[in-house]
Amino acid sequence: QVQLVESGGGLVQAGGSLRLSCAASGRIFSIYYMGWYRQAPGKQRELVARLTRGGINYADSVKGRFTISGNITHIDLQMNSLKPEDTAVYYCNAFVHAREEYWGPGTQVTVSS
Numbered sequence: 001q002v003q004l005v006e007s008g009g010g011l012v013q014a015g016g017s018l019r020l021s022c023a024a025s026g027r028i029f030s031i032y033y034m035g036w037y038r039q040a041p042g043k044q045r046e047l048v049a050r051l052t053r054g055g056i057n058y059a060d061s062v063k064g065r066f067t068i069s070g071n072i073t074h075i076d077l078q079m080n081s082l083k084p085e086d087t088a089v090y091y092c093n094a095f096v097h098a099r100e101e102y103w104g105p106g107t108q109v110t111v112s113s
Contacts, residue, residue, distance in 0.1 A: 002026045002102040004092045009107035012082055016111070020077040022092030022104060028073045030096045036068065036077045038088035038109075048090065051075055062086075082111045 008020035024031060035050030035057075049068035050057045056068055067078045079086065092104035 002028065002031060002094045002096070004094055004102055004104035006090075006092050006104040006107045008077075009090060009109045011110045011112065014082060014084055014111055014113050016082050017078070017080045018082065018109060019079065020090055020092075020107060020109075022075050022077075024073045024094050027096075030100075031072045031094045032097065033095050034070070034072060034075045035093050035095070036075070036090055037093055038086075038090045039106075040085075040088040043088075045091070049077060079109070082109075084111045084113045087111050 003025045004022055006022050008018060012018050033050055033052035036048040037045050038048050039045040048059055048062055049066055051068050051070060065081045069076050087110050089106040090109050091106045094102045
């Protein structure tokens with residue numbers, strides 16, 4: 001089992017910044033990569049950024065504005081130039097293999113216009 005604890009999030013005006021953090025504990029040696037996903041009301045959960053052993057991936061919608069950093073056991077997501085469309089619940093994810101992955105409880109990010 002892997003446990004994920006998220007922190008950060010909140011309410012910010014458009015153009016502002018927020019920082020999310022996620023710490024993993026438990027069977028951390030089994031983690032292949034970690035990342036951040038988000039889910040807006042009425043929409044499917046989508047990848048925001050992912051930190052793997054081989055590199056970093058970003059969703060096109062956040063490239064140039066968001067930066068993921070950290071390692072396999074702790075990741076941060078620095079979010080700059082936030083837009084109202086970034087409003088969502090953000091989830092930390094730890095991927096072990098196709099049939100085993102873990103999710104944090106989620107943290108709300110709200111960007112007002």
